[in-house]
Amino acid sequence: MTPSIKNLQYLVALKKTNHFSNAAKECFVSASTFSAGISKLENDLQVKLVERDNKNVRFTSAGNRITKQAMSVLAEMNVLVSTSNLDFFESEITIGVIPTISTYILPNFLSNLTHSHPKLKVSFKEDTSENLVKHLDQAKIDFAIFAFPYELPDFIESFQVFADPIYFIQHKNRKSKVIDNGSLLMLEQGHCLRSHILQNNEISTKHISNFSCTSISTLVAMVDTNIGVSFLPRMAIDFGILSHYPNINIDLESTKAKRDIGVIYRKNNPQEENIKKLAALLNTD
CATH class of the missing domain: 1.10.10.10 (Winged helix-like DNA-binding domain superfamily/Winged helix DNA-binding domain)
Incomplete structure (x- = not known):
């Protein structure tokens, strides 16, 4: 015993x-x-x-x-x-984050964290949405920065902070905004941005290219060669991902797809209110 x-x-x-x-x-x-x-x-x-x-x-x-x-x-x-x-804002925490968000949101988020809670020690774990849910289940992370909609298990709670519109992009030499069959470049399976783009009810699986990309940067580079067309979230555009691609045009009127940005955490987490306070620092507006 x-x-x-x-x-x-x-x-x-x-x-x-x-x-x-x-x-x-x-x-x-x-x-x-x-x-x-x-x-x-x-x-x-x-x-x-x-x-x-x-x-x-x-x-x-x-x-x-x-x-x-x-x-x-x-x-x-x-x-x-x-x-x-120990006070939550003087402790050490691990935050999960999906790859299609991390590059564009973490610099500003870290700056806000340092200014608001200088004694809080934070480490980040980048992974897919599916794996981050598993990490929460195994208590390997405290919470995760996430994109919605996403079908979450019952033990997970979510808190959404702001909307991130998704815009159509194409090479300037391509005049039509019609998506030809097989021309839509997407991230590979496992990235939630893929499903968020498919929220646009004018898109079907027949439009999706046989080529898939491992990152948004690769996707943009392929659009720049006029291999196909795609969609980009506003946070990536605001970050300047297209600054070196003058041949890519953005259709700012194409707002039929979007994702919501926020956090997920275990239900009944005693630090829920503190997690929401940190989540509010994600908003770049």
Whole structure:
């Protein structure tokens, strides 16, 4: 049976005082309660920890080893308690983020974080939407910066911050805005931007090119060669991704597709309100 923290504390106190009555006083319990706790610990661990008579207390070799380990366990428990009492904005957190957002939103987000919460230590984990949901389930991240709509499992809560319109782009030599069959360049399967583009009810699978791209940068480069057409989220355009591509035109009237930007986190998270405060710093407007 797993020993209790209380009985481990009794053992460490006994090692410190080498006296049952004094150790009991230090733990603010009666001598009989203290003695019973040590006996219970020995029973749980199935090992003799101390040899006692009317005058002396002798720790066995196993008792010495276990007392040393108990001190380490109690020290870690103190760290755990201290961590739980630590102000959220002075702690260390890990934030997940999808690749189609990270490049364009993190610089401004980090600047806002540093200004608003200078004592908060943040690390980022970039991954697909599907994997970030798994990381939340496994408590590997505290929350994730996400794009919606996305079908989330029941244990996940979402908070949306702002809308990110998605605009049609094409090479300037291509005059028609009609999407030919097989001409629509998309990110490969697994990127939620792909499904967000398909929200436009004028697009069907027959329009999608046989070529797929691993990143938005690659997608833009392919449009620049006039291989096909595509769509870009406003945050990528505002970031300047097209600054080196003067031959690409943006149709600012094509606003039939969009995505919403926000965060996801586990339901009943005690830091929900603090997570929402950080999420508000995502807004670049």
